[in-house]
Amino acid sequence: MDMDALRRLLDGVQDGSVSVDDAAARCRDLPFEDLGFAKVDHHRALRNGAPEVILCEGKSTSEVVAISEAITRAGSNLFATRASADVAEAVRKALPDARYNARARTISLPQQPLKAREGILIVSAGTADLPVAEEALETAAMMGHAVDCLYDVGVAGIHRLLSHTPTLAEANVVVVVAGMEGALPSVVGGLISAPVIAVPTSVGYGASLNGIAALLGMLNSCASGVTVVNIDNGFGAGFAAARINSMVAKDAN
Numbered sequence: 001m002d003m004d005a006l007r008r009l010l011d012g013v014q015d016g017s018v019s020v021d022d023a024a025a026r027c028r029d030l031p032f033e034d035l036g037f038a039k040v041d042h043h044r045a046l047r048n049g050a051p052e053v054i055l056c057e058g059k060s061t062s063e064v065v066a067i068s069e070a071i072t073r074a075g076s077n078l079f080a081t082r083a084s085a086d087v088a089e090a091v092r093k094a095l096p097d098a099r100y101n102a103r104a105r106t107i108s109l110p111q112q113p114l115k116a117r118e119g120i121l122i123v124s125a126g127t128a129d130l131p132v133a134e135e136a137l138e139t140a141a142m143m144g145h146a147v148d149c150l151y152d153v154g155v156a157g158i159h160r161l162l163s164h165t166p167t168l169a170e171a172n173v174v175v176v177v178a179g180m181e182g183a184l185p186s187v188v189g190g191l192i193s194a195p196v197i198a199v200p201t202s203v204g205y206g207a208s209l210n211g212i213a214a215l216l217g218m219l220n221s222c223a224s225g226v227t228v229v230n231i232d233n234g235f236g237a238g239f240a241a242a243r244i245n246s247m248v249a250k251d252a253n
Contacts, residue, residue: 031043056082056084068107080107081105088102114144115144117145117146121171122148125177129203139237171194175196182214182217185198186217186223211232
C-alpha cells in the first residue's frame with residue numbers, strides 16, 4: 001500500500017463507500033505479512049515511496065511465487081529482479097498479467113498508476129552491457145519514470161556518443177553502464193552538468209577481474225558529479241536515478 005492508496009482507503013471510509021471492517025481488514029497486514037520464510041514489507045511504499053522488490057536469487061521458485069502473490073494481493077506494484085526464465089514462467093502462471101524482460105531478468109506487474117516523469121537517460125558502452133542497462137531501465141520505469149536510452153556508444157567509437165550531446169545535456173540524471181576499463185562515465189561526466197550514476201559491469205577479459213577494473217576506474221573518475229554503484233547493480237542505479245528525478249520534478253512544481 002502506498003500513500004495514494006491509503007488516502008483512497010481513508011476517503012472511502014469517510015464517504016461511506018468502504019466499511020470500517022473492510023478498511024481494518026485491508027490494513028491487517030501492515031506493516032508486514034509473515035509468510036514464515038519471508039516477511040513481506042507492505043509498509044515500504046508508505047515509508048519511501050516504492051514497494052518492496054523481490055530479489056529472486058537465492059529463493060526457490062515457490063517462494064518467489066508466494067511473495068509475488070502476497071505483494072499483488074495487497075494491491076502493490078510487483079517488481080522482481082534476477083529472475084530466471086523458469087521462475088518467470090511460474091510467476092506468470094500464477095499472475096498472467098506479469099511481464100518478463102528476459103534480458104534484464106526482471107518481472108513486473110503494475111497495479112497502481114505510474115506517473116512516467118521524464119528526465120532519466122540510460123547510456124550503455126556496449127551491447128554486452130545491455131542486461132544491466134535494461135535492469136536499470138525497468139527499475140526506473142516501475143518507479144514511475146519515462147526513460148530514454150543511448151545504447152552501444154562506448155569510448156571505442158567516441159563519435160557515436162558525441163553525436164548525441166544535445167540528448168545528454170537535456171537529461172536530469174544519467175545512468176552510465178560500462179565494463180572493460182569503465183571509462184565512459186568519466187567522458188559523460190565531463191560533458192554535462194547533471195548527476196551521473198556509473199554502473200560497472202562484469203563484462204571484459206581476464207584483467208577486468210569480473211568488473212573490479214571498471215569499478216576502480218569509475219571510483220577514480222576525474223569528472224565531478226560521478227557516483228558509483230556496485231558491479232552489475234542496474235537495480236540500484238535505476239532506483240537512485242528515479243529518486244533524483246523525483247526531487248527534480250518536485251522542485252519544478
